[in-house]
Amino acid sequence: MKDTADFVHWFRSAAPYIHGFRGKTFVIAFGGELVADGGFVQLAHDVNLLNSLGVRLVLIHGVRPQVEARLTENGTAIRYVNGLRVTDDAALACVKEAAGTVRVEIEALLSLGLANTPMAGADIRVASGNFVTAQPLGVRDGVDLLHTGEVRKIDAAAIRRRLDQHDIVLLSPIGYSPTGEIFNLSLEDVATQAAVELAADKLIFLIDTEGVPQDDADAESPKGLARPHLPDTERAIHNALTVNEARQVLEKAHALPEDITYYLPCAPSPPAPRASSGHTSSAATATAPCCQNCSPATAWAR
Numbered sequence: 001m002k003d004t005a006d007f008v009h010w011f012r013s014a015a016p017y018i019h020g021f022r023g024k025t026f027v028i029a030f031g032g033e034l035v036a037d038g039g040f041v042q043l044a045h046d047v048n049l050l051n052s053l054g055v056r057l058v059l060i061h062g063v064r065p066q067v068e069a070r071l072t073e074n075g076t077a078i079r080y081v082n083g084l085r086v087t088d089d090a091a092l093a094c095v096k097e098a099a100g101t102v103r104v105e106i107e108a109l110l111s112l113g114l115a116n117t118p119m120a121g122a123d124i125r126v127a128s129g130n131f132v133t134a135q136p137l138g139v140r141d142g143v144d145l146l147h148t149g150e151v152r153k154i155d156a157a158a159i160r161r162r163l164d165q166h167d168i169v170l171l172s173p174i175g176y177s178p179t180g181e182i183f184n185l186s187l188e189d190v191a192t193q194a195a196v197e198l199a200a201d202k203l204i205f206l207i208d209t210e211g212v213p214q215d216d217a218d219a220e221s222p223k224g225l226a227r228p229h230l231p232d233t234e235r236a237i238h239n240a241l242t243v244n245e246a247r248q249v250l251e252k253a254h255a256l257p258e259d260i261t262y263y264l265p266c267a268p269s270p271p272a273p274r275a276s277s278g279h280t281s282s283a284a285t286a287t288a289p290c291c292q293n294c295s296p297a298t299a300w301a302r
Helices: 002-013 015-021 032-036 040-052 064-074 089-110 156-164 187-197 243-253 258-263
Strands: 025-030 056-061 132-136 149-154 168-171 174-176 182-184 202-206
Touching: 002 015, 025 040, 025 187, 032 040, 032 056, 032 064, 032 089, 040 056, 040 089, 056 089, 056 156, 056 187, 064 089, 089 168, 089 174, 089 182, 132 182, 149 174, 149 182, 149 187, 156 168, 156 187, 187 202
Parallel strands: 025 056, 025 202, 056 168, 132 174
Antiparallel strands: 132 149, 174 182
């Protein structure tokens, strides 16, 4: 009887969260390890639960272990530059094969509907497509990254239309250029850009690290950050930040684009994001020239 009473109390206490997150957008990114190790079955149950509660879901999957397994099988060298894969033609073929296979496996697991299981009566619909436009990263540290790219644009309007139809949107770490080229993207880049463009309420990463590794130690960094050349086992990890520490991190990363710095040398830095319980606009528009060399016509907006 006590177990039943505890369950009823717990279930009632979940009501505010159910009401609070209904209709909200969650972007959930997970590494390819979750699929390779068979852990996506449990995640599919959680995705089904969130979907049934009215949460709008965008899933982004990784493919790194699947790609590396195929490269190793083919005897192809695996090359990285500052954590970015050098994607030549052979690697790109493996990326396309791995992304297609993983996407199909995820869609199959989200299609489960066996009786007496958490997926019974789920009726989940998954939408995927060319929602991500990409561009090449080019040469970094003297190395041409070839088919490795970065997100240029997320078709947020098209994604929202699918979410409005109660579909779950599934994005792969692959992007397409207006010229028809295919680029290998990082999971983190796709997830963060999708969250920004969709103004997501939650961005969740399910990856095989304990948290975010800290950067070089300096006076501006919270808690005195560890140096990046140390092994992962010796590097400090951010599992949580206070509001002030988070603001410090955001302020350091909130640099002006190079073109603005060049053409508007007196342009003020955009204001730091403020913590708020609701949505705030990230746009800041200059309404007056910053110096005698600038005119209102060159005022910038972000």
